[in-house]
Amino acid sequence: MKLPRFLAGSLRNKVVVMALATTVVALLLSALGLVIYDLRAYERQATTDMEAQAEVLARASAPALSFGDPRTADKDLSVMRARPQVLAAALYSPDGKLFATYVKSGADVPAFPPAPAADSHRVADGQLVLFRTVIENGERIGTVHLRATYQPWDRLRDYLIILFAVMLASLALAAVLTTWMQRAAVGPILEVSNLAHKVRETRDYTLRARKTTEDEIGQLVDAFNEMLAEAGRRAEALRLADQRKDEFLATLAHELRNPLAPIRNALEILRLAGSDPEKSLAAREMMQRQLAQMVRLVDDLLDVSRITTGKLAVRKAPLELQAALRDAVEIAKPFLESRRHKFNCVMPEEPIVVEGDRTRLAQVFSNLLNNAAKYTDPGGQVLLSLAREGNDAVVRVRDNGLGLAPESREQIFDMFVQVDRTLERSQAGLGVGLTLARRLVELHEGTIEAQSDGPGRGSEFVVRLPMTYARIADRPGEAQGPRDGPGRRILLADDNVDFAVSLGQLLSARGHDVRITHDGAHALREAEAFRPDVAFVDIGMPEVHGYEVARRMRAAPATARTLLVAVTGWGQENDRQRAREAGFDRHLVKPVDPAEIESILEGR
Amino acid sequence: MILTRLRRLAAPAAIVLLAMLAGTPVRAQTAATEASLKAAFLYKFPGYVEWPPAAFASPDAPLVIAISGADDVAAELERLVPGRNINGHAVVVRRVREDSLRGVHVLFVGRGDPAARAVVDGGRQQGALVVTETERGLELGSAINFVPLDERIAFDVSLPNAERAGLRISARMLAVARRVVPKA
Numbered sequence: 114m115k116l117p118r119f120l121a122g123s124l125r126n127k128v129v130v131m132a133l134a135t136t137v138v139a140l141l142l143s144a145l146g147l148v149i150y151d152l153r154a155y156e157r158q159a160t161t162d163m164e165a166q167a168e169v170l171a172r173a174s175a176p177a178l179s180f181g182d183p184r185t186a187d188k189d190l191s192v193m194r195a196r197p198q199v200l201a202a203a204l205y206s207p208d209g210k211l212f213a214t215y216v217k218s219g220a221d222v223p224a225f226p227p228a229p230a231a232d233s234h235r236v237a238d239g240q241l242v243l244f245r246t247v248i249e250n251g252e253r254i255g256t257v258h259l260r261a262t263y264q265p266w267d268r269l270r271d272y273l274i275i276l277f278a279v280m281l282a283s284l285a286l287a288a289v290l291t292t293w294m295q296r297a298a299v300g301p302i303l304e305v306s307n308l309a310h311k312v313r314e315t316r317d318y319t320l321r322a323r324k325t326t327e328d329e330i331g332q333l334v335d336a337f338n339e340m341l342a343e344a345g346r347r348a349e350a351l352r353l354a355d356q357r358k359d360e361f362l363a364t365l366a367h368e369l370r371n372p373l374a375p376i377r378n379a380l381e382i383l384r385l386a387g388s389d390p391e392k393s394l395a396a397r398e399m400m401q402r403q404l405a406q407m408v409r410l411v412d413d414l415l416d417v418s419r420i421t422t423g424k425l426a427v428r429k430a431p432l433e434l435q436a437a438l439r440d441a442v443e444i445a446k447p448f449l450e451s452r453r454h455k456f457n458c459v460m461p462e463e464p465i466v467v468e469g470d471r472t473r474l475a476q477v478f479s480n481l482l483n484n485a486a487k488y489t490d491p492g493g494q495v496l497l498s499l500a501r502e503g504n505d506a507v508v509r510v511r512d513n514g515l516g517l518a519p520e521s522r523e524q525i526f527d528m529f530v531q532v533d534r535t536l537e538r539s540q541a542g543l544g545v546g547l548t549l550a551r552r553l554v555e556l557h558e559g560t561i562e563a564q565s566d567g568p569g570r571g572s573e574f575v576v577r578l579p580m581t582y583a584r585i586a587d588r589p590g591e592a593q594g595p596r597d598g599p600g601r602r603i604l605l606a607d608d609n610v611d612f613a614v615s616l617g618q619l620l621s622a623r624g625h626d627v628r629i630t631h632d633g634a635h636a637l638r639e640a641e642a643f644r645p646d647v648a649f650v651d652i653g654m655p656e657v658h659g660y661e662v663a664r665r666m667r668a669a670p671a672t673a674r675t676l677l678v679a680v681t682g683w684g685q686e687n688d689r690q691r692a693r694e695a696g697f698d699r700h701l702v703k704p705v706d707p708a709e710i711e712s713i714l715e716g717r
Numbered sequence: 718m719i720l721t722r723l724r725r726l727a728a729p730a731a732i733v734l735l736a737m738l739a740g741t742p743v744r745a746q747t748a749a750t751e752a753s754l755k756a757a758f759l760y761k762f763p764g765y766v767e768w769p770p771a772a773f774a775s776p777d778a779p780l781v782i783a784i785s786g787a788d789d790v791a792a793e794l795e796r797l798v799p800g801r802n803i804n805g806h807a808v809v810v811r812r813v814r815e816d817s818l819r820g821v822h823v824l825f826v827g828r829g830d831p832a833a834r835a836v837v838d839g840g841r842q843q844g845a846l847v848v849t850e851t852e853r854g855l856e857l858g859s860a861i862n863f864v865p866l867d868e869r870i871a872f873d874v875s876l877p878n879a880e881r882a883g884l885r886i887s888a889r890m891l892a893v894a895r896r897v898v899p900k901a
Binding site: 173175182249587 | 758759765798801802803804889890892893
């Protein structure tokens with residue numbers, strides 16, 4: 114329903130308009146009824162009033178008429194002064210002659226009729242004219258004549274003036290009452306409305322509406338305040354998240370920039386050192402370390418992206434947990450040693466089997482070991498232990514390092530949170546390791562928690578994973594069994610010539626038979642002739658892309674059983690999925706770790 | 718109330734004007750007119766007087782107006798009353814002597830009555846409204862006395878005399894009296 118303009122405004126106006134409209138309508142209706150009733154009553158009343166007046170006058174003046182005393186009659190008539198509506202009065206003798214007269218002073222009336230009329234009353238020119246016979250002792254002794262004002266329109270005008278005055282007074286009263294009502298009822302609503310306006314302008318979520326009543330309006334105020342509090346909490350959370358993200362970006366830029374300087378220096382050393390094998394080796398090792406750091410950073414970045422988009426996934430299979438732990442130690446060992454920590458590893462002999470992703474779990478534990486190494490002063494102690502507790506496999510990483518304040522125990526698992534920002538930045542990392550670890554453990558239906566006796570008293574991270582009792586099943590890929598000897602036929606297909614050639618040299622150096630191609634079509638031709646055991650295929654190649662290469666190789670009898678490894682810069686889950694669908698057995702994300710290639714070749 | 722006030726206003730100068738017509742010169746009236754006026758007054762007085770119930774033998778018994786010593790007035794009255802009644806009583810006019818006042822309600826003692834005082838006394842004892850027309854009429858014992866005033870006729874009223882006759886005179890009539898002798 115479309116409201117008229119004056120009702121479309123604020124609640125305040127609506128209430129005022131309603132109150133005033135109600136008052137006006139009620140007054141007008143009652144006044145109309147009264148006026149109609151009164152105008153009808155007026156004529157009747159005016160007539161009967163004058164009849165009565167004439168009757169009284171007749172009786173009073175009867176003796177004067179009887180005894181022919183005009184002076185007394187004049188006096189009788191003069192009492193009409195007490196009746197201002199009577200303009201003129203007259204007495205006629207029985208023979209029809211004027212006997213006595215009275216004219217209201219100042220009244221403008223026509224001359225008296227020369228002879229009386231029969232008993233009657235009529236209205237003429239706004240005046241009521243009346244004749245009445247005077248009877249005394251059964252005898253007609255004269256006639257009374259009266260002339261009185263008869264002006265219902267005057268009366269109507271008086272009515273309207275009164276109505277107007279009453280209406281003004283009523284409207285004033287209604288306005289006062291409405292104001293009072295507003296204070297009582299509408300006031301709190303307006304206050305909420307004003308506050309909402311203010312909050313919208315200032316974004317100050319600490320403002321609160323005053324609760325003045327316990328009724329529905331009070332509930333409204335409560336609900337409004339709760340919503341404000343909730344909005345405030347969310348705004349604050351958003352602000353903090355935003356702040357952390359800013360800090361993360363700053364850290365990221367810094368971290369990515371850090372390894373570049375040593376690499377540049379090493380390159381310079383290589384150029385200057387020429388054939389000095391010792392210096393060249395040192396420079397290469399430095400470059401390798403810095404590169405590994407950068408790769409780790411970018412891996413972390415990719416994981417951050419997976420966590421925030423919810424695409425972090427694990428591929429679970431029955432797994433001997435000791436294997437994952439050994440991988441983790443392998444990864445973390447260089448850093449532990451560089452910090453000169455005393456490292457111990459305690460694992461039971463019996464295999465402890467969980468449903469898990471070996472790579473991901475190794476990532477979890479290596480993160481924990483790296484953290485322990487990082488947050489412990491050089492020369493500290495780090496202990497890794499695996500034990501079975503009931504149906505859980507429990508991994509503990511303990512150190513005697515910085516420890517944790519009690520309030521930090523949960524916080525450190527939040528994204529981008531780092532315990533000590535004063536740490537040397539080259540070691541700091543991005544602050545996603547623990548977030549990632551917790552997420553991965555959760556994906557394994559496990560838990561991870563931090564324990565510490567307090568700052569400076571070391572810390573312990575405990576990972577619990579549910580155990581499965583299934584033996585490690587033979588995986589389908591392993592049915593073919595590894596070939597004897599290291600010499601394998603390997604096809605490399607990558608349009609990045611540097612990458613292909615360097616990898617080719619690496620593999621050739623290890624005794625493999627390697628063919629290199631730089632586009633899909635060439636790769637297919639080579640594959641048919643060469644019949645490789647393993648093919649590393651780049652996805653984004655010119656002419657024929659990697660997926661197509663894989664499909665055709667799978668289709669060709671010569672290469673149907675070749676181990677197909679996709680090598681791409683894209684590590685998202687849907688990329689892996691697509692690769693699997695095309696026929697790839699494995700999926701490596703650039704930059705490829707030579708160790709990873711080695712493990713693939715060993716598994717073959 | 719109004720009547721009381723009227724009376725109060727009118728009493729000090731109550732005059733009955735002979736002229737029934739405004740502007741008609743009073744001095745043109747003749748003695749015959751004076752007689753007829755007095756007759757008319759006599760006929761109207763009973764309307765303002767209350768007799769004790771015993772004064773009438775029955776509710777429709779005639780009201781008797783007796784005239785003594787004023788034949789011209791009697792003649793006028795006789796001409797006036799036929800077919801008329803006062804408060805339901807037919808009016809009878811009687812020319813009287815001192816000895817035949819029984820049953821009279823109004824007694825007019827004219828100037829021509831030689832034994833006025835005796836007639837007035839008799840009338841009063843009979844419970845009649847005695848009307849005289851002499852200067853000292855009220856002193857003779859009459860209730861109403863006609864007096865000439867500025868060539869007109871007015872009347873005085875003596876309430877004690879009326880009371881002695883057992884009569885009550887309406888205050889409305891007193892309003893037009895020239896002079897009223899109040900009750901003792």
